[in-house]
Amino acid sequence: EVQLVESGGGLVQPGGSLRLSCAASGFTFSSYWMSWVRQAPGKGLEWVANIKQDGSEKYYVDSVKGRFTISRDNAKNSLYLQMNSLRAEDTAVYYCARAGQQLAVYYFDYWGQGTLVTVSS
């Protein structure tokens, strides 16, 4: 059974940093593109970043470029999102999601349960 379990969310002050983790199991993690998708309270879904199987390609939504870094450790079956210079508008539930096809742009066939990041003073 495919499982994605996020952790690392919490309350952080504006300008602060946070590192999210996603532990994957039930599939060959190193064979899939992976992504972070977020959802602000009461709002829709926004694709934040994605990373190729070997980490050689990474893409970000414009609003987080230069502040967020996606990475992965295939030996640990884990995906990460380092978030720096956090802003109030980054407040959201962050989901780890698996690519449904082996291309740089894709739909998501499995999602984690999400972890809430709140940026507030």
Added chain:
Amino acid sequence: AIRMTQSPSSFSASTGDRVTITCRASQGISSYLAWYQQKPGKAPKLLIYAASTLQSGVPSRFSGSGSGTDFTLTISCLQSEDFATYYCQQYYSYLGTFGQGTKVEIK
């Protein structure tokens, strides 16, 4: 960036109804469209990809159609567990964008 517009934003329906949700892309996306269902406090669930291919395990009352810029999600006979918010997503271009969502409520 490609913009996805869903209509309506919300509506009320009754169990047993046939319902249709529309998603329009700001430019052609071939059939690179997915539909998701999300219930409160839960992660989205993939229903359909490639505009009309049903994800494994999804009930056959769900169907999708369309190509280019106009797409529809149809639920043939609404069940109680189908009351949720539905999102379309294009994956034709960089960082596939989502529609704003359509909330299906109980009448």
